[in-house]
Amino acid sequence: MLDQRFDPQGAEQRIYQRWEEEGCFRPSGDTSAEAYSIVIPPPNVTGVLHMGHALNNTLQDILVRFERMRGKNVRWQPGTDHAGIATQMVVERQLAQDGGNESRASLGREKFVDRVWDWKEQSGGQIINQLKRLGASCDWENERFTMGDRHDPDDQMQEAVRKVFVDLYNEGLIYRDKRLVNWDPHFQTAISDLEVESRDVKGHMWHFKYPLAGGETYTYVEKDEDGNVTLEEERDYISIATTRPETMLGDGAVAVHPDDERYAPIVGKLCEIPVGPKEHRRLIPIITDEYPNPEFGSGAVKITGAHDENDYGVAQRNNIPMYRLMDDQARMRTDGPSYEESAKAAQAIAGGKAATAAEVDALNLVPEAYRGLDRYEARKQVIADIDADGLMIEVEDKLITQPFGDRSGVVIEPMLTDQWFVNAAELAKPAIEAVRTGKTKFVPENWTKTYYNWMDNIQPWCVSRQLWWGHRIPAWFGPDGKIFVAHDEAAAVAMAETHYGEPTELTQDEDVLDTWFSSALWPFSTQGWPEETEALKQYYPTSVLITAHDIIFFWVARMMMMGIHFMGEIPFHDVYIHALVLDEKGQKMSKSKGNAMDPLELVDEYGADALRFTFARLAAQGRNIRLAKQSVEGFRNFTTKLWNATRFAEMNSCEFGHELKPGDLKLPLNRWIAAELAKAEAAVTASLEAYKFNEAADALYQFIWNVLCDWYIELIKPVMNGEDEAAKTETRKACGWVIDQTLKLLHPFTPFVTEALWEQTEDAERKRPGFLMLQDWPRYGDAWADAEAEAEMAWVLDTVSEIRSTRSVLNVPAGAQISASLIDASDKVKGWAAANEVPIRQLARLGSFAIADVKPARSVTIASGEDSIALEVEEFITPADEIARLDKEIAKLEKDITGTEKKLSNENFVAKAPPEIVEENRERIREWTATLAKLSSAREQLKDIS
């Protein structure tokens, strides 16, 4: 006998363990079956499960369980990524907390990396166990890690990364370059554009005078829109606005828009940077470029190519030198020649002397007074010094958009450094094409635009990181800086020997690769690439990638690029983009806001099934999910409902664990529920095939609660309590079978409670053929469709509902056993009434339900179409109340009839609307008219009585 309710705490872990022990998560390996594969978007090895993961993995698990039951050869590939910065940060923090004197620096690279591996083995990958608590049916035996195995020198995951790097280098798609990158001064590494978050913060805009060289002057004229002069004065300076005065030291030019008439007289002349020792102030040219916006500030912009994204572009276009001012920690440089020497050299370059980028970079244009200062301290002093010179015009308070490192939270410094770049634009071409031609489809489709938008404007991808934890870049430098990219050191050495003509010592690049570089290979590296494995043949391309939209750039785009390039084939057929999980108020959940909900707490409180079903039910395409505890509670109640329905069936000796064929059922009641079940199955299957999780979940919810529990179970109670043994036998079979089938359909959504019920309803005579999760997905087609039974039961349900509603409206006490008669019914309806007399009496709480030719006097009429039902409730109501009720209904009917008649009298409607619609409206009028006649005559009768 089943317990009163399902106990998730007690059952979930036990069931999960059994599945795992019995190898239920393994691919069937049946190569004659269609393959179905999903790679998990690898969570960070440092990660803990949050709502986004919970939703993401629930949806994957639903699909995977569904397809597994459909007989496909399913691999759900799990694993984690090594999360370069995050993991290094965790271990460094741990070192600091340990209280010893050890730090990353004191340990040195090798020992530190060992420590990270130790940490990974002991504490990493918690999220894997958390995924198991959700019920995730990943192929855990094939779990992968983007860094591979520390103990295996030939580790294949590492091999894959090396091969990709070397191949791309040899193809010219990876190159080393000095470019402006996002520099994180906290972690002292470059990071990619995607790891930078722009935020508006309060800041200032300083306006300074840049004096013209040699005290030259010009007439500065401002005009309004109509061309009237609003300001005219002689100036010996050009006004420059900046939010970052400390970067003035590295200015290479001042730029104005070519159409800006105000500055036309001084274009091509020189002006002076108003900071630094007076005797060595630098002169820089005033140039034109499309970038400056004449409407913004003074319209003139200082150009510091080495420390600003926009300036970098201007500097490149106009061949303006880019002077680097800061070190790895964003302090003003202390290296290189003196300011005096550097300024002279810079002046020579400004005057036309040729210089290489390296020579320019070597110069240190930070005056001695500012050297070694933090960038913000330097800013203060620069401002103070200019102000003291009387060259400051004004300071504005202003909201400025600043870049922050998403991990470090510090302001990112655009910095000119040597890094490795992937030619993403080139790799993007076939990746864009694959979506354009429909080889890979986004669901919902509108995300293709986001994808194109990103891909069409893609920038070189900076893949080197100045970290220790990660895939070391397989590049070695000769003494002259010559680069040798090779699979391993021996190969590099051999190349060097050929190149130099003698054995030459090389040093390996210190840097590691961006974590996403290895994640981009995930769909094929996890299946054994570069070896041509059986797994690759079976499971690549994968069927679908399930992810959130904020990850389109990180994962989707990069996996597409690498997959197509190295496999010659797209990595996934579909990309399903799911919602973000927001809090009740529609705000993003975050730790700092304190509105984050812990999915595992919800699992503890309501069970994994409840949380999973909530996600599925709310996962409508193209919309975010606002999650409230209350919804999870509601769906927990749903699982309880199912539990109790099964419990009822068990108590009534329903037979589980057998098959039924359409001809086996004779009773309309049972034929009807089978037909309803088949409809639900069709809806669930179609919805899941279309990634419409909410529709699938809704179909199941409606079927189980509103059809199976509310009606079917109520309707079989009289059968079970009755005398008809044949009917009982059939109904026991039918009910048990329908519940069995329902468990299968619901299993992908709520695997634990369904598996528990499957297991616990096992019959001694009919053993279950193994786990529910491994059963075949039912496909009924229209075999169970049964128009006759459905019409009969529709009439029964309708009749009961009408009687109940009328009782309630008339305030007939719930316990009163009243009498009712069916009037003016056709023979068919009379037959239905006779056959269903007992259930109708019980569900509608009637003392008697008879077929009569004449309406009993003093009864209340419920009319629908031809037949009507007379309720003998005289003792409970007053005729006036009933007349009022009838008037209301009559009025509504009259209104409906008039409206529809008007529609039908429109020739255009009759001529142009589809015939079935026209007929539908005519039929409606016929029915309403009949009903109206019944109600009117009932009203007349009542009037006579009262």
Place this chain on the structure above:
RNA sequence: GGGCGGUUAGCUCAGCGGUAGAGCACUACGUUGACAUCGUAGGGGUCACUGGUUCGAUCCCAGUACCGCCCA
């Protein structure tokens, strides 16, 4: 500034060219041998606004307003 999305019941949201739906909340009644984590019934909507297409628009198109998110 560019792009995307949203506006439907008190709340959260489905839906859809052919009489407006769900869950929750609310109201009344109910402890009937599966379930009070429940049952029965009920109230509640100019489907943001303005035009257009159509026999017919909440739905399609255009515009407006407001609200989100992403990118500069």
